[in-house]
Amino acid sequence: xxxxxxxxxxxxxxxxxxxxxxxxxxxxxxxxxxxxxxxxxxxxxxxxxxxxxxxxxxxxxxxxxxxxxxxxxxxxxxxxxxxxxxxxxxxxxxxxxxxxxxxxxxxxxxxxxxxxxxxxxxxxxxxxxxxxxxxxxxxxxxxxxxxxxxxxxxxxxxxxxxxxxxxxxxxxxxxxxxxxxxxxxxxxxxxxxxxxxxxxxxxxxxxxxxxxxxxxxxxxxxxxxxxxxxxxxxxxxxxxxxxxxxxxxxxxxxxxxxxxxxxxxxxxxxxxxxxxxxxxxxxxxxxxxxxxxxxxxxxxxxxxxxxxxxxxxxxxxxxxxxxxx
Ligand SMILES: [Fe+2]
Numbered sequence: 001x002x003x004x005x006x007x008x009x010x011x012x013x014x015x016x017x018x019x020x021x022x023x024x025x026x027x028x029x030x031x032x033x034x035x036x037x038x039x040x041x042x043x044x045x046x047x048x049x050x051x052x053x054x055x056x057x058x059x060x061x062x063x064x065x066x067x068x069x070x071x072x073x074x075x076x077x078x079x080x081x082x083x084x085x086x087x088x089x090x091x092x093x094x095x096x097x098x099x100x101x102x103x104x105x106x107x108x109x110x111x112x113x114x115x116x117x118x119x120x121x122x123x124x125x126x127x128x129x130x131x132x133x134x135x136x137x138x139x140x141x142x143x144x145x146x147x148x149x150x151x152x153x154x155x156x157x158x159x160x161x162x163x164x165x166x167x168x169x170x171x172x173x174x175x176x177x178x179x180x181x182x183x184x185x186x187x188x189x190x191x192x193x194x195x196x197x198x199x200x201x202x203x204x205x206x207x208x209x210x211x212x213x214x215x216x217x218x219x220x221x222x223x224x225x226x227x228x229x230x231x232x233x234x235x236x237x238x239x240x241x242x243x244x245x246x247x248x249x250x251x252x253x254x255x256x257x258x259x260x261x262x263x264x265x266x267x268x269x270x271x272x273x274x275x276x277x278x279x280x281x282x283x284x285x286x287x288x289x290x291x292x293x294x295x296x297x298x299x300x301x302x303x304x305x306x307x308x309x310x311x312x313x314x315x316x317x318x319x320x321x322x323x324x325x
Contacts, residue, residue: 054104128193
């Protein structure tokens, strides 16, 4: 055994243990009811993530690297992310929280034993500890997913974090955006052993100059962008990206817009004077069978004209859809 191999084992063990620590925190700060409940149709129940990380760990390390027989092959389909969309996972006969914890504990114990006996470099999966690193990263990714689930959960908060650092003193005087010069950029890696296939090999790409905001986008600014029809405006996308949307049937596409009338609404606050704007959009809406269908979309938009900033914010208050004759 070389020192490098020992160091690699220590690093793998530390990464696996760190990820499990986060998983344990995220799944012990709530009660069983919260673990099995679906907090958003966008997310799995937390107990699904808990057993899924153990199942992937068993699949790739115990079975593929270690050549072991499956511990519980009957549960594999339940935790295959491609088999069941997140919205339908609560209806599956999932392992109960205690069963999921027990499964994860059993798999992890066997994996740490396997790690002690693994000679790295004999196969593509073990070269540089690739499969072990992949599994540690996979659990870390699910920790992020579970954190997002926590943020969508209602009820009293159960997690605490340090207050963010105060904004730099010059934050308010920064320009809105800066020009980043174009030039060559090395993308990907040819040396990082735990990189995935789609991150290899390292290659040089030329990036044209672009503008970048000097501060992160706030939720309210992002909401303004959406409400203002930003996703319907080709100016804010690349030509390739804009052309891809209708091809992929991903989103409605505005093909015609007619402003019908503008009605000014009195407002006491002159700095934020709202107006009602009725517009008629003709949109192409993806059909289930891939055909496009044209609909009329009447929208009443409340426009806030903020005189001191010169900007406008739109909010879709109501809309009605009718098929285009
Ligand atoms: Fe996963």
